[in-house]
Amino acid sequence: MTKREKIIVGIMVLTVGYGAIELLLPRAKTGTGAPAPQTTESLSVFISKVADAAKSAASESSALIIQKAEAAWKQDPFMVIHKAPPPTESRSPKEAARAIPNLVFSGFLEIGSKRLAIINGMEYEAGDRVSPGAFSIKTILPNKVIMTSSQGEVVLPLQDSE
Helix, strand or coil: CCHHHHHHHHHHHHHHHHHHHHHHCCCCCCCCCCCCHHHHHHHHHHHHHHHHHHHHHHHHHHHHHHHHHHCCCCCCCCCCCCCCCCCCCCCCHHHHHCCCCCCCEEEEEEECCEEEEEECCEEECCCCEECCCCEEEEEECCCEEEEEECCEEEEEEECCCC
């Protein structure tokens, strides 16, 4: 056994021994009878004082919460903020014809010096060939993938997921 295991076993033995002593040896009785009437009365008085104090504190905090809620808000907390649409790039008719509707660049991973693009749910590295369309990945950037084919270069932008 290692030193650590010996320490753990020793602590366990001490704990079990203490539990056995507490269970088996009788303890001295310390007045476990019914409480004296004076104690019950003083306890009732104490409980009523605590309850009154709690009520007044609750009413003060409730008043503060209502006051804050009725005050004018700086900004609507439920306002939906929509992202601005990405700027449209001016494309030539040739580039528009080379758009790839069946490929979706949905993710980017960078592990050390290795960059991976997730296209149509599959992971690709630079230099890999993408099956539909026979494209070869030239460059992987966080927001786009540049691919080449026999027809030229094609840029595949990252698709926003909502």
